[in-house]
Amino acid sequence: MADLSLPPDSLFLGFDSSTQSLKATVLDSSLNIVTTELVHFDSELPHYKTKDGVYRDPTVNGRIVSPTIMWVEALDLILHKLSSANFDFKKVIAVSGSGQQHGSVYWQKGSSQILTSLDPNKSLKDQLQNAFSFKESPIWMDSSTTVQCREIENAVGGGMVLSEITGSRAYERYTGPQIRKLFSTEGDLYERTERISLVSSFMASLLIGDYASIDETDGAGMNLMDIKKRCWSKEALEATATGLEEKLGKLAPAYATAGSISQYFVHRYGFEKNCVVVQWSGDNPNSLAGLTLSTPGDLAISLGTSDTVFGITKEHQPSLEGHVFPNPVDPGSYMVMLVYKNASLTREEIRDRCANGSWDVFNKYLEQTQPLNDGKLGFYYTENEILPPLPVGSHRYVLDNFSGESLEGVKEREVKEFDPPSEVRALIEGQFLSKRAHAERFGMPSPPIRIIATGGASANENILNLISAIFGCDVYTVQRPGNTCYIRTSCIFLAYSLIIGNLCVFLCTDSASLGAALRAAHGWLCNKKGTFVPISCLYEGKLEKTSLNCKLKVKAGDANVASNYGLLMKKRMEIEKKLVEKLGHF
Ligand code: XUL
Numbered sequence: 001m002a003d004l005s006l007p008p009d010s011l012f013l014g015f016d017s018s019t020q021s022l023k024a025t026v027l028d029s030s031l032n033i034v035t036t037e038l039v040h041f042d043s044e045l046p047h048y049k050t051k052d053g054v055y056r057d058p059t060v061n062g063r064i065v066s067p068t069i070m071w072v073e074a075l076d077l078i079l080h081k082l083s084s085a086n087f088d089f090k091k092v093i094a095v096s097g098s099g100q101q102h103g104s105v106y107w108q109k110g111s112s113q114i115l116t117s118l119d120p121n122k123s124l125k126d127q128l129q130n131a132f133s134f135k136e137s138p139i140w141m142d143s144s145t146t147v148q149c150r151e152i153e154n155a156v157g158g159g160m161v162l163s164e165i166t167g168s169r170a171y172e173r174y175t176g177p178q179i180r181k182l183f184s185t186e187g188d189l190y191e192r193t194e195r196i197s198l199v200s201s202f203m204a205s206l207l208i209g210d211y212a213s214i215d216e217t218d219g220a221g222m223n224l225m226d227i228k229k230r231c232w233s234k235e236a237l238e239a240t241a242t243g244l245e246e247k248l249g250k251l252a253p254a255y256a257t258a259g260s261i262s263q264y265f266v267h268r269y270g271f272e273k274n275c276v277v278v279q280w281s282g283d284n285p286n287s288l289a290g291l292t293l294s295t296p297g298d299l300a301i302s303l304g305t306s307d308t309v310f311g312i313t314k315e316h317q318p319s320l321e322g323h324v325f326p327n328p329v330d331p332g333s334y335m336v337m338l339v340y341k342n343a344s345l346t347r348e349e350i351r352d353r354c355a356n357g358s359w360d361v362f363n364k365y366l367e368q369t370q371p372l373n374d375g376k377l378g379f380y381y382t383e384n385e386i387l388p389p390l391p392v393g394s395h396r397y398v399l400d401n402f403s404g405e406s407l408e409g410v411k412e413r414e415v416k417e418f419d420p421p422s423e424v425r426a427l428i429e430g431q432f433l434s435k436r437a438h439a440e441r442f443g444m445p446s447p448p449i450r451i452i453a454t455g456g457a458s459a460n461e462n463i464l465n466l467i468s469a470i471f472g473c474d475v476y477t478v479q480r481p482g483n484t485c486y487i488r489t490s491c492i493f494l495a496y497s498l499i500i501g502n503l504c505v506f507l508c509t510d511s512a513s514l515g516a517a518l519r520a521a522h523g524w525l526c527n528k529k530g531t532f533v534p535i536s537c538l539y540e541g542k543l544e545k546t547s548l549n550c551k552l553k554v555k556a557g558d559a560n561v562a563s564n565y566g567l568l569m570k571k572r573m574e575i576e577k578k579l580v581e582k583l584g585h586f
Helices: 068-085 113-118 126-127 146-156 159-166 177-187 185-189 201-207 233-241 244-248 263-268 284-289 342-354 359-368 420-441 463-471 489-494 511-527 559-581
Strands: 011-017 019-029 033-040 064-067 093-098 102-106 132-134 134-137 191-197 258-260 276-278 298-301 306-311 323-326 334-340 376-381 393-400 413-415 450-454 476-478 485-488 495-502 503-506 551-556
Touching: 011 068, 011 201, 011 284, 011 511, 019 068, 019 511, 033 068, 064 068, 064 393, 068 126, 068 132, 068 134, 068 263, 068 359, 093 201, 093 511, 102 113, 102 177, 102 201, 113 126, 113 191, 132 185, 134 177, 134 559, 146 159, 146 177, 146 233, 146 258, 177 185, 177 191, 177 233, 185 191, 191 201, 191 244, 201 258, 201 276, 233 244, 276 511, 284 306, 284 334, 284 495, 284 511, 298 463, 298 485, 306 342, 306 420, 334 420, 342 359, 342 376, 342 420, 359 463, 376 420, 393 559, 420 463, 420 559, 450 463, 463 476, 463 551, 463 559
Parallel strands: 011 093, 093 276, 298 450, 450 476
Antiparallel strands: 011 019, 019 033, 064 134, 102 132, 102 191, 258 276, 298 306, 306 334, 323 334, 376 393, 393 413, 476 551, 485 503, 495 503
């Protein structure tokens, strides 16, 4: 039998370059977490003056960007922090990572030269300061490209045709519409761009000291790639900008090796020169890997700066809602996904406004109030939402005559406010009713066999109880050794946490950096074998002994409650439809 084992004593490093932070997770060869690290942008790199890791442009509706050089500085800082903690870089035989999806980086002509000759005695920031034609990277929160979306869809024959070709209709945050906007409005800077990277391939480029390919999974988040053939689509490229194919470079499978780690990291941090960098991919695809999602009946819900719902399917069925990507760890299947922009930042806004800024009070309100919230339904958007496409605003309704048994004679009445406990429940019930409704509409399993919850809010048992009640299935979370890791209080913004002295106990729920570390091991193995090997070879028969193991947290509750929620969901979708008809284009 072929030897598919990982070398004992070797380590695998996974990053997650996300909206608010850069995280790192290290796995050993038994796939157990040995260390984690984090750089929080707002608090640890305050000179960029970001809020939540981004700039919200007050002069252009929906324009949201991040300073590209901040991500560069964060990479040196996180490695410096690991080095100060005596982390042994020599043992790392493979590195990979996750990037927030869709965000793009614009390398100025001549930058490849800088990248290939980085000096380990100077910081990355000092050397790459002038490497970008656009200094601010458009990111996934941006919603300023509605015009470009319609132009691209019209040019290829409509939204459904684009979805058939690329896996999604045109979305404002997708990289193609973002590129089209820069091409149309700042043509000279576009001309001066020699390479366009995604956040994922950008970070991989820093590590290999050369332009890394875009991986086929994250590439599907651009409205530019032919999802079946896994190459750039001529029609989509032509509809977007001229000279684009050359600026995008080649595509590569997620399990491929991008290159060896550059001399910069060998000399500055002590990596071995033959340490390989496996293609980085998007944060959601890496979470799918980290949650070891492999059964089509399983659904994952990730609760973070964005909330996402995703699962696996064998077929690509084009739709005007949701997204399809190639599965990053199985070339024979696809990943399907829904994305919500109003997620943890909206939960925090309501916690601050209604619960004195305290998660304890927030949780008490969830415990005090009854399922179905006496027919109170709320829609809360602190950012322009993706799903449904509604602008910033709140809408509250009371359903008169609603008992949960039938919708006959039930009428909605709009109200201005709810009492604080009802507001908290309306927010959380609303977020998960919407997820259930859209997941059902998109053809995801209903009810799912099980839900695996991840991300900061999956540490909140009240929220897990509500997920199980609304979806009517068991809810699992990802288990960690001891379920905690210790990091400095600067991370406090990022998860439900408990302060002990000057440390906080942080529930390690970042499946994106964990998935990246796992993919580093997978890519290393594929590289060693010279061919693709199924990722399950790494953990088959021993999953419960690894940090990848999922744990049952809440058993499926009363089926009647889930069915009552089904009625509330139906009513919510009727109201949502009316709201979209009235306000739906921003
Ligand atoms: C996915 C999406 C977000 C970002 C967040 O389509 O836009 O989930 O990936 O990092």
